[in-house]
Amino acid sequence: MKPRSTWVPWGMAAPALILFAVMLVAPLLMTVALSFNAFDADKGPIPGTFTVAHYLHVVQDPYYYEIFWRTLRLSVLVTLICILVGAPEAYILSRMRKPWRSIFLLVILAPLLISVVVRAFGWSMLLGPEGLINDALRFIGVGRVKLLYNETAIVIALVHVMLPFMVIPVWTSLQKLDPWVENAALSLSASHFTTLRRVVLPQVMPGMLSGSLIVFGLSASSFAIPGLLGGRRLKMVATLIYDQYLSELNWPLGAAIALILLAANLIIMLGWNRMIEGRYKKTLG
Amino acid sequence: MSFLRLNHVSKQYGNLHVVRDFSLEVHKGEFVSLLGPSGCGKTTTLQMIAGFADVTQGTIELEGKDITHAKANARGLGIVFQTYALFPHMTARQNVEFGLEMRKVPVAERRERATQALALVHLDEYGDRYPRELSGGQRQRVALARALVIRPPVLLLDEPMSNLDAKLREEMQFELREIQRKVGTTTIMVTHDQAEAMSISDRVVVMEAGRITQVDTPLSVYEHPRNAFISTFVGKTNLLRATVSQGSDGSACARMGPMRLALPADAPASGPVVLALRPEKIFCVAPGAGRCEGQVTERFFLGNLWMYTVRSPLGELLVSAVNDGAAPREVGQAVGLDWQDGNVRVIASQEAAA
Numbered sequence: 180m181k182p183r184s185t186w187v188p189w190g191m192a193a194p195a196l197i198l199f200a201v202m203l204v205a206p207l208l209m210t211v212a213l214s215f216n217a218f219d220a221d222k223g224p225i226p227g228t229f230t231v232a233h234y235l236h237v238v239q240d241p242y243y244y245e246i247f248w249r250t251l252r253l254s255v256l257v258t259l260i261c262i263l264v265g266a267p268e269a270y271i272l273s274r275m276r277k278p279w280r281s282i283f284l285l286v287i288l289a290p291l292l293i294s295v296v297v298r299a300f301g302w303s304m305l306l307g308p309e310g311l312i313n314d315a316l317r318f319i320g321v322g323r324v325k326l327l328y329n330e331t332a333i334v335i336a337l338v339h340v341m342l343p344f345m346v347i348p349v350w351t352s353l354q355k356l357d358p359w360v361e362n363a364a365l366s367l368s369a370s371h372f373t374t375l376r377r378v379v380l381p382q383v384m385p386g387m388l389s390g391s392l393i394v395f396g397l398s399a400s401s402f403a404i405p406g407l408l409g410g411r412r413l414k415m416v417a418t419l420i421y422d423q424y425l426s427e428l429n430w431p432l433g434a435a436i437a438l439i440l441l442a443a444n445l446i447i448m449l450g451w452n453r454m455i456e457g458r459y460k461k462t463l464g
Numbered sequence: 465m466s467f468l469r470l471n472h473v474s475k476q477y478g479n480l481h482v483v484r485d486f487s488l489e490v491h492k493g494e495f496v497s498l499l500g501p502s503g504c505g506k507t508t509t510l511q512m513i514a515g516f517a518d519v520t521q522g523t524i525e526l527e528g529k530d531i532t533h534a535k536a537n538a539r540g541l542g543i544v545f546q547t548y549a550l551f552p553h554m555t556a557r558q559n560v561e562f563g564l565e566m567r568k569v570p571v572a573e574r575r576e577r578a579t580q581a582l583a584l585v586h587l588d589e590y591g592d593r594y595p596r597e598l599s600g601g602q603r604q605r606v607a608l609a610r611a612l613v614i615r616p617p618v619l620l621l622d623e624p625m626s627n628l629d630a631k632l633r634e635e636m637q638f639e640l641r642e643i644q645r646k647v648g649t650t651t652i653m654v655t656h657d658q659a660e661a662m663s664i665s666d667r668v669v670v671m672e673a674g675r676i677t678q679v680d681t682p683l684s685v686y687e688h689p690r691n692a693f694i695s696t697f698v699g700k701t702n703l704l705r706a707t708v709s710q711g712s713d714g715s716a717c718a719r720m721g722p723m724r725l726a727l728p729a730d731a732p733a734s735g736p737v738v739l740a741l742r743p744e745k746i747f748c749v750a751p752g753a754g755r756c757e758g759q760v761t762e763r764f765f766l767g768n769l770w771m772y773t774v775r776s777p778l779g780e781l782l783v784s785a786v787n788d789g790a791a792p793r794e795v796g797q798a799v800g801l802d803w804q805d806g807n808v809r810v811i812a813s814q815e816a817a818a
Binding site for chain 1: 516535538539540541545550551553563566610611
């Protein structure tokens with residue numbers, strides 16, 4: 180019996196482990212190796228060579244700083260807007276009555292069923308110079324506003340894509356809330372606003388924080404939205420990597436940038452997660 | 465003058481009458497229980513007093529002021545919820561201080577009063593624990609301290625013991641009563657547990673299908689139940705169907721097959737009646753020595769009591785006997801049954817018919 184009992188869990192985990200190894204670990208290791216290969220403009224990456232030149236190139240050039248800084252700034256902005264829009268949305272959703280609740284939950288989740296590329300083109304039709312929004316602005320006399328191929332377009336579209344990833348964790352933590360807790364606060368003479376701020380908000384905080392973890396991570400590595408709505412000149416890190424691979428054909432530099440993005444993302448997210456756990460493990464489990 | 469008065473209060477959800485024509489006067493310092501089976505409207509009544517449910521009809525007055533439509537957070541009542549509804553992200557002390565903070569009580573006084581309240585419920589040592597680090601009974605005490613610390617005119621308890629195990633429940637019942645006596649807060653408790661209602665209340669309000677059926681002291685509710693439902697809901701009872709007829713000396717007596725039972729003066733003069741006789745009011749005696757003969761068909765041991773089912777000319781009767789150390793009756797044994805005439809209760813015939 181004994182050998183079998185150790186074999187079973189490994190056997191059951193094997194499909195997932197193999198998939199993980201083949202699809203994630205192997206390409207990642209190959210990318211790491213590639214990022215240290217020397218690059219020749221005529222021959223491409225030279226296997227078997229070792230250089231840290233690509234990393235030095237990124238670290239020394241302010242051009243890349245600007246792109247990394249923009250990526251960080253926009254991801255934080257998208258995360259903040261998602262919290263401000265998504266948390267109240269989830270709260271309202273949780274207070275809805277029976278048929279409406281599931282209907283609106285579906286409405287919130289429906290965008291996930293549509294390809295990001297399709298949605299990006301949808302936004303470009305809305306935000307473009309001849310788009311619906313500019314038409315409406317012109318109609319009320321505001322005049323034309325540049326909404327496409329700039330940061331505004333990226334932020335609007337990213338918020339739209341990421342919102343479900345904020346609503347779902349907040350909604351989940353609202354479901355765990357004792358429905359009488361709010362009445363308890365009211366019975367102690369708290370106003371509705373105070374009840375929300377002092378009693379409901381702290382309890383959904385873990386949900387908001389884990390939602391922001393997902394939103395931030397996905398935003399920082401997003402490619403389709405900045406690629407399609409940011410235009411040629413406005414780059415984020417993911418579109419920069421794409422350019423290095425496919426336009427410049429400088430695969431080692433692309434790999435180096437990709438690994439720097441991965442490392443930065445990991446540091447921010449792990450740090451964030453640690454903070455959440457430290458703060459809420461004791462009180463809310 | 466009554467302290468809390470409910471005048472013909474009704475609650476309707478669509479066509480569903482949850483509470484009908486509920487009128488009750490509660491005196492200052494009184495402990496009143498709303499007792500009834502689930503779905504009888506007792507919790508809805510409590511929520512209307514608390515302000516969490518709208519009153520469809522009628523008025524609620526507190527200290528002479530109409531609070532029927534006052535907001536829940538303007539009533540200032542102390543409430544202990546069935547789930548306790550503690551704030552999980554705050555320590556026990558922060559939970560207790562929350563109500564004082566909302567009333568803008570100065571910090572020093574807030575600390576002082578929270579300390580007192582925690583001491584009152586014997587949780588002086590646990591102020592810094594979070595609710596999830598406390599046991600069920602301790603959480604309930606925190607909830608009680610949180611409700612009492614604001615010195616509410618009325619304390620509302622919504623099935624406060626239902627989440628505790630039997631032994632703890634008993635302890636908490638006595639402790640709750642002791643605390644209530646000490647603080648003197650007018651208290652209304654909702655419960656479906658008749659033993660709980662009996663043991664700690666000054667008065668019991670029995671509710672059935674949204675209506676009050678009896679308001680009395682625990683002893684009166686037990687000894688003089690107004691209808692068959694109350695007599696079976698509050699403790700165990702034997703219900704006997706009989707016919708009233710005039711005896712030879714002119715007094716009314718109830719006829720049950722071959723048996724005749726003397727009736728109290730308030731009995732109807734004729735017609736069918738239902739009589740109630742509590743198991744503990746019947747004594748097992750030697751065969752032939754009692755009012756009728758019987759045979760033990762079942763026996764249950766309840767620790768302090770033996771509960772017998774006895775087949776008799778009156779039908780199957782529940783008879784209880786104190787476990788006094790003597791050998792109990794055996795199943796199949798013949799016994800005589802005896803009781804005092806004064807312990808036979810007449811249940812009003814029109815309600816018995818329903």
